[in-house]
Amino acid sequence: MNARVRTWMLGIWSTAAILYLFIPIFIVVLFSFNDNRGRFNFTWNGFTLRHWAHPFRDPDLVTALRNSIEIGLLSTAVAVTLGTFLAMALVRYRFRGRGAIDLFVFLPMATPEVVMGAALLALFLVFNVSTGFVTILIAHVMFCLSYVVVTVRARLEGMDPHIEEAARDLGAGEMTTFWKVTLPMIAPGVAAAGVLAFALSVDDYVITSFNAGQTQTFPLFIFGATRQGVPAEVNVLATMLLIAVLLLMGLNVLLQRRLSRRDASGGGAEAVEEEPRPMVVTPAPSAAG
Amino acid sequence: MAVSEPTAPDAVASAAASEADVRLDGVTKRFGEMLAVDDLTLSIQRGHFYALLGPSGCGKTTTLRMIGGFEDPTGGRVYLGGEDVTDRPSHRRDVNTVFQSYALFPHLSVERNVAFGLERRKIGRAEVRRRVGEMLELVQLGPLAKRKPAQLSGGQQQRVALARALVNRPRALLLDEPLGALDLRLRRQLQIELKRIQQEVGITFVHVTHDQEEAMTMADTIVVMNRGRVEQAGTAEQLYELPRTAFVASFLGQSNLIDARVGAADGARTPVETHDGARLQVPSDRVGALAGEQASVGVRPEKMSLLTPEGIAPDGANVLRGRVVVASFLGVSVQYLVTTAGGEELTVIAQNEAGCAPDAFAVGREVQLCWDPRHTFVVARGADE
Numbered sequence A: 001m002n003a004r005v006r007t008w009m010l011g012i013w014s015t016a017a018i019l020y021l022f023i024p025i026f027i028v029v030l031f032s033f034n035d036n037r038g039r040f041n042f043t044w045n046g047f048t049l050r051h052w053a054h055p056f057r058d059p060d061l062v063t064a065l066r067n068s069i070e071i072g073l074l075s076t077a078v079a080v081t082l083g084t085f086l087a088m089a090l091v092r093y094r095f096r097g098r099g100a101i102d103l104f105v106f107l108p109m110a111t112p113e114v115v116m117g118a119a120l121l122a123l124f125l126v127f128n129v130s131t132g133f134v135t136i137l138i139a140h141v142m143f144c145l146s147y148v149v150v151t152v153r154a155r156l157e158g159m160d161p162h163i164e165e166a167a168r169d170l171g172a173g174e175m176t177t178f179w180k181v182t183l184p185m186i187a188p189g190v191a192a193a194g195v196l197a198f199a200l201s202v203d204d205y206v207i208t209s210f211n212a213g214q215t216q217t218f219p220l221f222i223f224g225a226t227r228q229g230v231p232a233e234v235n236v237l238a239t240m241l242l243i244a245v246l247l248l249m250g251l252n253v254l255l256q257r258r259l260s261r262r263d264a265s266g267g268g269a270e271a272v273e274e275e276p277r278p279m280v281v282t283p284a285p286s287a288a289g
Numbered sequence B: 001m002a003v004s005e006p007t008a009p010d011a012v013a014s015a016a017a018s019e020a021d022v023r024l025d026g027v028t029k030r031f032g033e034m035l036a037v038d039d040l041t042l043s044i045q046r047g048h049f050y051a052l053l054g055p056s057g058c059g060k061t062t063t064l065r066m067i068g069g070f071e072d073p074t075g076g077r078v079y080l081g082g083e084d085v086t087d088r089p090s091h092r093r094d095v096n097t098v099f100q101s102y103a104l105f106p107h108l109s110v111e112r113n114v115a116f117g118l119e120r121r122k123i124g125r126a127e128v129r130r131r132v133g134e135m136l137e138l139v140q141l142g143p144l145a146k147r148k149p150a151q152l153s154g155g156q157q158q159r160v161a162l163a164r165a166l167v168n169r170p171r172a173l174l175l176d177e178p179l180g181a182l183d184l185r186l187r188r189q190l191q192i193e194l195k196r197i198q199q200e201v202g203i204t205f206v207h208v209t210h211d212q213e214e215a216m217t218m219a220d221t222i223v224v225m226n227r228g229r230v231e232q233a234g235t236a237e238q239l240y241e242l243p244r245t246a247f248v249a250s251f252l253g254q255s256n257l258i259d260a261r262v263g264a265a266d267g268a269r270t271p272v273e274t275h276d277g278a279r280l281q282v283p284s285d286r287v288g289a290l291a292g293e294q295a296s297v298g299v300r301p302e303k304m305s306l307l308t309p310e311g312i313a314p315d316g317a318n319v320l321r322g323r324v325v326v327a328s329f330l331g332v333s334v335q336y337l338v339t340t341a342g343g344e345e346l347t348v349i350a351q352n353e354a355g356c357a358p359d360a361f362a363v364g365r366e367v368q369l370c371w372d373p374r375h376t377f378v379v380a381r382g383a384d385e
């Protein structure tokens, strides 16, 4: 009896939690099909597909979207490369200033975005850098880096350092050891870091808005659009973004599964429980809605 | 990198006498204040099976890692085949290591693991495949070639690690407690297998262990280490019958040690007076620099026999008097603990011939302990036992 009550309560509780999480997203998706009147899209007027017919009608929107994707890919590439090497240095080597770097790497994650955005803008002004595509890119690399380091580092720390020594022992130099042994072994972490970095970059609004200059990114565009009314295209695009992110997440989970099946253990007898956890990244598709 | 072809064991034996394959010359390693290896000099002959034996923390792993190039010595030089390799990184040293944790590459199959070393050199694919196949046969893993390390048992992983190192035909193979993680039965089995493989390929093995039985089973030469230093190196018989330090005497098997003063040599025998006045004889050639010094005389428990107080000891035997404190029936043997007049507790192991612990040597009985002076050894009085 008691157990049954508990099961029921648990069910109700979880349902409530899931509803709480998904209702806003559901509303966003639903209202992309709303046959709205006028400039606002707040009351349900009936079903239509007309907003989905030409979501890319606006050339500014296309530019903004392209910028976002370009910045996302570039900052991901740079942050993942830098972050992976940084993580390796922090885990594998003892050097002067290691403690300080260790601390500073975490700082961007703890700093409020507004503060970081403003600080970066101030920096660019001091150095007389005009804000635009490049400054956005620099800002994005900066905040993605921390997440990459944290993710890759966790993976590296779970790895038996003797495995790399074994590679050297068998005649592999530093580079060969990295490409043939270290990288394949930390690949799940690097992939997760990449997905995370891209998701963070694509949906960043606050920091970008400080450093964008005249350059529009997708979140900036949507935010601008909502101020002149809320066109239903915003919902359409938000839904698309949501789908894109969901696809990426799905891809990530699949990749992690395959990799963890590939090396179900770390190799050594005692490393068996060190199975890579599928790293599910859930960025909030929050730019619009 | 020079690739030495495996040589037949008998050819090795003839070349062995002169040639040192691995040589450490006054090697010291400090980790901060901690002195891990202290001025260690060691010469390892080609084709031999060496065991580095010692208690935990005595510097065995550190020594091996300096030979392999994973640790830079604080002082001293490391030579491989006469060449000074102290400053050469591990990937350019002609030795291979079997790690305690095996350190197999989890993302590669068994055969790719084994092929890893060969692929780093300019060796044709067909040749690589052939040698990997041969090596997997040697360690009896042929059917498992396509598996991933995670799909293997501990003993199988250990053999992959061995094959991965051996396939490169290194000058020497370094093994750091490769059997430590296995259960006793598998361990015994792999000890024999390792020895067989070593004899088959004729490569120098340097095997780290803290299991004395393992060392004695496998090694041609045992190097006993303590506190970063070599205590004694030699064959199992030499170490057991003629330990040169108190540490070796008690680390390798059991020993009875009695404080004594060594007298002046008298022909083949040297008299020794124990601290309670008993007189014993020691072969003079075993006294060395200890003549006239305070030292410890020792004898192994199975070399002693018990006599009743009235019994007549054989001519020239060493005799001590004492009282039986414990008599334990162990099946194969009977083990006695005897307190001597001087207060030492000595262990005596007697063959179980009677089928029971004899009444004459029951607890509380007065007895005589006697043994042949040939089995007596003298060591410096040891502070570290």
Ligand SMILES: Nc1ncnc2c1ncn2[C@@H]1O[C@H](COP(=O)(O)OP(=O)(O)OP(=O)(O)O)[C@@H](O)[C@H]1O
Binding pocket: B031, B034, B035, B036, B054, B055, B056, B057, B058, B059, B060, B061, B062, B063, B210
């Ligand atoms: N990287 C290191 N930093 C500091 N001290 C170390 C390091 N490696 C080893 N030591 C110390 O050096 C000493 C020798 O260590 P080593 O690993 O060589 O011992 P060992 O003989 O292999 O012992 P075991 O049988 O337990 O493996 C130990 O006291 C150990 O604490």
Ligand SMILES: [Mg+2]
Binding pocket: B060, B061, B062
């Ligand atoms: Mg060790």
